[in-house]
Amino acid sequence: MRRSIARSVPALASRARPSLTPRLAGLSTTTPIQASKPTIRTLHITSRSQQASSAGVKLTSTTTSYPTSHEKIQNPVDTPFFIDNKFVASTTSEFIDLHDPATNNLVTRVPQNTDEELRAAVASAQAAFPGWRATSIVSRQQIMFKFVQLIRENWDRLAASITLEQGKVVSDARGDVHRGLQVAESACGITSQLTGEVLEVAKDMETRNYREPLGVVAAICPFNFPAMIPLWSIPIATVTGNCLILKPSERDPGAAMILAELAKEAGLPDGVLNIVHGSHRAVDFILDAPEIKAISFVGSNKAGEYIYSRGSENGKRVQANLGAKxxxxxxxxxxxxxxxxxxxxxxxxxxxxxxxxxxxxxxxxxxxxxxxxxxxxxxxxxxxxxxxxxxxxxxxxxxxxxxxxxxxxxxxxxxxxxxxxxxxxxxxxxxxxxxxxxxxxxxxxxxxxxxxxxxxxxxxxxxxxxxxxxxxxxxxxxxxxxxxxxxxxxxxxxxxxxxxxxxxxxxxxxxxxxxxxxxxVSNFSFTGNKKSIAGGGANTFYGKIGLNFYTQQKTVTSLWKEEDALATKADVSMPVHH
Structure with missing residues (x-):
């Protein structure tokens, strides 16, 4: 499950961190979870000014109308980004050409989102977090039930997008969707998975344990599983009360965009899920944005080790699933x-x-x-x-x-x-x-x-x-x-x-x-080790233990003295707990 870095990976970033462009030239962090994946230099980047439009931008596919062949697309449409539950055309002048691997015909152009657009996505998530956090867990569960239903209804559409952009045969692309769907289905059990604990630690005193969301979190996804890896993050991150910034691979973002549309239709509020595009600049932004509290990454060792190191230096939680043999x-x-x-x-x-x-x-x-x-x-x-x-x-x-x-x-x-x-x-x-x-x-x-x-x-x-x-x-x-x-x-x-x-x-x-x-299986997660995991860090992408990554613990110890309710005279002696 892994993905793409350029020619070589930079040395670990210094704390001062000047401009990162020279150090990360060519980084395409959405390679497969392995080392030596394709690099940004293989992508053709074109320049063209484009007027942004927050109204009227829609995906070209629908539940009933989507590509079913490798015929050349006569008028390819640029991929939008997704913010505040809207598909928006980027104002960038830099685009990455995306080709059908079976023919190398142009399918779409993927924007390198501008810094302003990246900041807007984070601001949107930040603004949404207080309300989403306060939404009852049962309400979040109901949205997840609907999300699962919509994925099933759009299964073939998602598979078609994967086949066209990534190259998998349709049957395997359907399997890609199915594996991700299983994680979304598991997230529907959140009401039993996110229960706290309580213990009476002394007379009239108890300690309670809670799990609370982190805030704004991010996921950087690979090219080889365009639906499954986004679905490792979207259900678990959001059902636990976080707001998610998702960066799909610039090589095949179509499935992630469809999932965003379905999440909106399921009832996910504005700003809870935002999707941005780009290569190394977008990744560096995610690593450095102080509002982002945690990052989930699947990709190559060089990219993942860099992301783990820099993200950790910035005080973020980072889980990075890397290479394999x-x-x-x-x-x-x-x-x-x-x-x-x-x-x-x-x-x-x-x-x-x-x-x-x-x-x-x-x-x-x-x-x-x-x-x-x-x-x-x-x-x-x-x-x-x-x-x-x-x-x-x-x-x-x-x-x-x-x-x-x-x-x-x-x-x-x-x-x-x-x-x-x-x-x-x-x-x-x-x-x-x-x-x-x-x-x-x-x-x-x-x-x-x-x-x-x-x-x-x-x-x-x-x-x-x-x-x-x-x-x-x-x-x-x-x-x-x-x-x-x-x-x-x-x-x-x-x-x-x-x-x-x-x-x-x-x-x-x-x-x-x-x-x-x-x-x-809700009790288990992906569990690689050694150099397949960056820095010996967390590797709990989904399932019940995946909740640990996207939540933080809070313990509350309270004292409610029985005599305060029943006594007729105040006790002025030093309290002694038994």
């Missing part, structure tokens, strides 16, 4: 058919652009002999435009991503690995997709831990395989990796699985489950 240990005793099919789906779905993609196999003992069969399964996948019938996976997000992925495949070959299945140079049969960002499923065998294809997160449809003799050596290899997002083991042995889960150093462990993400 997810392994699967394949034991010879496993259900071979289940394992191979699971691996292909987890490695190549969404063109490998998932922070929880299964990117690395550890073949234990003779399981290495199954790799040719794995390649045959991967060959059967159909690459095509996301709206096309029977398409299994679509393109990667940008031409720059394609070039970087193909460069890492080439580096593996140069370092002595074997390209068992090569997806470079893939072209769909339909000529309308000739200019798309295509990389076919790729499998690299004979990989060693020092190779670049292993040390760097590829974030594409590339699966690498290492070979070890025993379970112990598999555990040692995986634990030596600096990332700790997710891991899986395929085995029929309960004892083997138990030993693996006990000794493995990873936040999310799957036993015969290739992508072990506990979304939709």
């Amino acid at each position: 997810n392994h699967a240990a394949v034991l010879p005793d496993c259900n071979k058919n289940h394992a191979l099919n699971s691996i292909v789906g987890a490695a190549f779905g969404a063109a490998g652009q998932r922070c929880m993609a299964l990117s690395t196999l550890v073949m234990v003992a003779e399981s290495k002999d199954w790799l040719p069969e794995l390649a045959d399964l991967a060959k059967s996948l159909v690459l095509n435009g996301g709206f096309e019938k029977d398409s299994d996976l679509g393109p990667v997000i940008s031409k720059h991503s394609k070039e970087r992925i193909e460069g890492l495949i080439a580096s593996a070959e140069e370092e002595g690995a074997t390209i068992l299945l090569d997806g470079r140079g893939y072209k769909p049969a339909d000529p309308k997709f000739a200019n798309g960002n295509w990389v076919g499923p790729t499998i690299i065998t004979g990989v060693k831990p020092h190779m670049k294809c292993y040390t760097e997160e590829i974030f594409g449809p590339v699966l690498i395989a290492l070979e070890v003799p025993t379970l112990t050596s598999a555990i040692d290899l995986i634990n030596a990796n600096e990332y700790g997002n997710g891991v899986a083991i395929f085995t029929k042995s309960g004892a083997t699985a138990q030993a693996f889960q006990k000794h493995i150093e990873c936040g999310q462990v799957g036993i015969n489950v290739p992508i072990p993400v506990p979304i939709g």
Whole structure:
């Protein structure tokens, strides 16, 4: 789940902090949750003055009318921003061109919001907070129920936006929406999740514990899950009484804009949710604005470590979900058919652009002999435009991503690995997709831990395989990796699985489950560790424990003496509590 920084990441900001443009040139913090994601230099920024209009700006799609093909849009409309429950055309002169990854046709232009517009969004949220905080929890719950209903009614519309802007096939785009919807559904249980505690600590004295909202909070989202990651933040942040500034990825903001429209229709008051756009300047504004109390980020390690450091220096809560190198240990005793099919789906779905993609196999003992069969399964996948019938996976997000992925495949070959299945140079049969960002499923065998294809997160449809003799050596290899997002083991042995889960150093462990993400279960959240989490910080994006990030505790100790109600004479002695 992660996203984009430019050429290199700056050193940690100094406290004095002069202008950040030189230090963060090229930063696009909405990359995937991994390192080495596409950068702002791959986006074409145009200049054009534009008159703002706060009236009459609407989204081009509706519940019943939205794109269902990759046909070229004849008159692309600029993406607005969202403030005070209105879609507003930006007055900026800088826009980022957004292209359909399957064709590279222009879809829209995304504004780099001006400083004035960014300040207005924060002011709107600040003004809304007192009233929203005072709104009863039951009223907020009712809005969330309506929000969930509207997401369901607009499911296909949201999926279509994701397919057009991000490149996922429609079925996978629907899954993106579904995962986020589960978080919104969980937030509907807020009345039982946000209960306080009370204890009588002495005679006539009790201490109560409350959870209260923080105020104005922010979320910086990645390109690879345009609906799911915004839905990690919008329901939990708002239902707990906060007001949210959301910055979607400049590469595919359409789903977030639809969610804003639905939140308004559900009854969210003006200013409770505002959406801004941009790259590094918008991010720096969020990091420095004193009114913003907490920041949730999903993206690359370089961007996330910078955001965590600078945001923390400014006294903000920051949770940052970063890069990954997810392994699967394949034991010879496993259900071979289940394992191979699971691996292909987890490695190549969404063109490998998932922070929880299964990117690395550890073949234990003779399981290495199954790799040719794995390649045959991967060959059967159909690459095509996301709206096309029977398409299994679509393109990667940008031409720059394609070039970087193909460069890492080439580096593996140069370092002595074997390209068992090569997806470079893939072209769909339909000529309308000739200019798309295509990389076919790729499998690299004979990989060693020092190779670049292993040390760097590829974030594409590339699966690498290492070979070890025993379970112990598999555990040692995986634990030596600096990332700790997710891991899986395929085995029929309960004892083997138990030993693996006990000794493995990873936040999310799957036993015969290739992508072990506990979304939709209200008691659990995303739980990566090691370098997959910035600064060892909080990682409680959703679910019941996600409420901890968006709220602060208050304890109230009160004394109501029984004799004050019943006594006929004042007690002038020193109070002694028993």
